[in-house]
Amino acid sequence: MAVFATSLRKKLGLNPGDVVAVMLPNCPEFPVVAFGALQAGCVVTTINPIYKELEVTHQVSTTGPKVFVTIPPCYETVVKGLQNAKIDAKIVVIDNPAAPVPEGAIRYSEISESGEADYDLLDKVEKKKDDVAFIPFSSGTTGLPKGVEITYGNLLAAVAIMQNEKNSYPKLTQGDFQDVVPCILPFFHIYGLVIALIGHLAKGCKLISLPKFSASLYLDVLDKQKPTLLYVVPPIAILLGKHPDVKAEHFERVRNVICGAAPLADSDVHAILEKCKQGELYVKSPTIMKGYHKNEKATKESLTDDGYFKTGDLGYYKPETGLYITDRIKELIKVKGMQVAPAELESILRSHPAVQDAAVIGIPHEIYGEVPKAFVIRKNGKETSAEELQSFVADRVAVFKKIEEVTFVNDIPKTTTGKILRKDLKKMYA
Template sequence: MTLRRVTKIKRVLECVSNSSKYITRSSSAWTQDKIIKTPYNNIEIPNATLYDYVWQNLEKWPEKTMSVCSETGRGYTYEQAFNLSNAFAANLRLKLKIRDGDTVAVMLPNVPDFPLVAMGILGAGGVISTVNPIYTAHEVHRQLLLSAAKVVITMPETMGVVKEALKIAKLDIPIIVIKTNGDPTPEGALCFNELSEDTHVDKSCLKDVRRTPKDISFMPYSSGTTGMPKGVELSHRNLIANFEQMNDINIKNHSDTTATHQDAVMAVLPFFHIYGASAIMFHKMSVGAKIVTMAKFHPEKYLEALKKFKIDVLYVAPPMLLLMGAHPAGTSETYQYLKSVINGAAPLADSDMRRFLNKVKQEFDFRQAYGLTETSPLVLMPPVGVNNLSTVGYPVSNTEAKVVDENLNNLGPNETGELLVRGPQVMIGYRENPTANSEVFTEDRWFRTGDLVFADDQGQITITDRLKELIKVKGFQVPPAELEAVLRDHPAVIDAAVIGVPHPTKGEAPKAFVVLKSGQKAEANEIKEFVKEKVAPFKKIDEIVFVNSIPKSAAGKILRKDLKAQYS
């Protein structure tokens, strides 16, 4: 497969250019039925796979940098990425026997090779399932089993965790590692670099790939509104629809790539998360931007990279923006190239936004957007030039929203209730989990977000709180049920409940309530260490309170609201 294939790719795309007209609607987006319609242009969704969509304009920018490491400068042009990922795709099919619909687990930090890995999996007809690289073997083994992964791709330094996870899961599947230096390939692993740089591989096998827009392309794991992590099945069409929605001229925050201009986008938000994978990696590849990767967040190096690489498009979560507003190295000179900053993952307080904005001397686009793993992720975004920083705007193109009470009755303007959304970017469903699907989808396929909002007279939406019980630590989801299950594994614990409590730097932190077995004794620190060994660092429990019993409903459901009211 060569660069010439791109011209063939373009022919299968039914692309419709965006309208050049901005929204002029000044009236309300509300309907008589109390549904909020989008004020943005309708889009037509290209009839293509994600693989074809990302590469469709490759011939316009083959020599432009696609991805580059912020620390080492190691990276790839778009043409290099295309050729290497296709060689990798061919070897996935020939040497590892990956077939259409097979899941490949990707457990990587943000390295320049991540997009090549992702596109190689898609090119081979596989499904990408991302795993947090700081997960423990206990966490990894569960996701490998749930996703039915056929191959795992990781780094040499995390191969030990993967091996242990496979042992726990009693699986024997290949491990591929990415080498970023000259060290030998670890024993028992295949080398990504060798598979992707194989110039003799027969790429004609890729002609056998048969994937449609309705097929699953990406399966990250999310806890939904509550409970244990579930595989979120996102189709090629789901993601492409969301990218076309992002391209609408009314909300678009990137500039077109030309012979003389290329946006530089900072990729510190993790690619294993939907926000980083969708908005930063896949979408920005499709528009030819330069993706500057950072494998691990270091405040000083991050701020230095913003200036060094002249970052003009930036996606942040609240902890990052708090740091940018408070760090002494964050000056107007550091932020001089910024032209667009989008906050997501969790809402920001007005005072926190102002602290950052006061450091940036030039005019630039700053907005808050809203989305979820289950919605690819974007569902709400204000138009360019919005002067209300607290709002997350309107439903994006081809999307509608409504606010409902606890009985799912529609509410009107300025009434607070749960946000429900419907649009082409909403997931197919949770993998093999009809119970969870029935909880989040209404009979007419409205998706229940679990977030409390209100919408003003014009239909602009503001997030007020979370109805769901997920704990958000630095923007990451921490499901209480997962920590409760780990706590109950402790030999001295008979019951447990976990809630999220406010934290000055994390946003929220897990707080546990523990009931000990009769006659048993245990120290809080001992139990915290027990949990710490089994979960990723951001999930560790900050505080433990010993109680005689856990408040529960008649159906046996933990009443976390009662715990919050009594102890927080």
């Protein structure tokens, strides 16, 4: 890791504060790249490796990376995304015998394995609690995704919470004991990054990185690696309960299966209304982001002056039994545990020459939880089909954002200010 950090500074010419974009699946190189960049004093922005050109363009336009680390299959997408954004970044590609490094790219092995670590240089890097370490991107509930500034203080607080036995599932590695954790939750996502990767490395756990989920691969890991902890999203929990190849032996060493969360230490939930009255939940915690990257307006809309984060969740509090979540204010669709913003899909649909207007909602799906459904108004005199629009969107977004259904309508219900009435659309669908 220190060799990689030194190479970023000396061979690639980066300075503290420069941004390194990391577009990798879960793999052994991910922590070396991410933590090596931090050791060099850089800021890391993580990108989903199944993103398309348009999505990469938006993220690099916002963060302006000087170096971009990826895998061979993503290279062309990265090149086009950087060109669109007019960003001149050096591209480092992970060496893979099955997929040669493209011409013009820098081999990962050249900067991670050759040379020596310069600890005198690296030890001079100063980091403060309020300095930004990571910039993952949100799902963008009211528009395009936004960069979320995660500070070193946020990371330290999260690790401290996981060190607390009351809030933590992994146990410290001691003697011949070591927790074994399959990592299917993506490291580019904040939960996979902070909880699955950083939190478990801090306890010395053995992590098994799965670059992509498949039932056969996951069950093979359960069979051969004998994990002790499983972190899953609802679709995987359903698979474990229903798949015909799941056996009791797969869980012989499993101590916990985690799907959800426990109360977090040092968190303060603010009740806007009186007890048992429904209202929006505000949360204050040392793990809450610093703000949205280069987006002061969105930051002010999400964080109060006294540091509370507006969750977008509706709920109420009963002193005897606790806090209840009842609904969402923010308009997100949860697909296979990933958040999809209707506004992003609507913007793409409206860019189609035959579309006058569009609205997107989430509809139930037995396996995925929810999937996007679009309601579309055609332009006068223009013809298009559901299949054409589905393909149009699929060419521009990651696969989990693809639109499952399209219904053509004459009107989309809106408020007097033009806000889409999604609940009315859901009633129409039902």
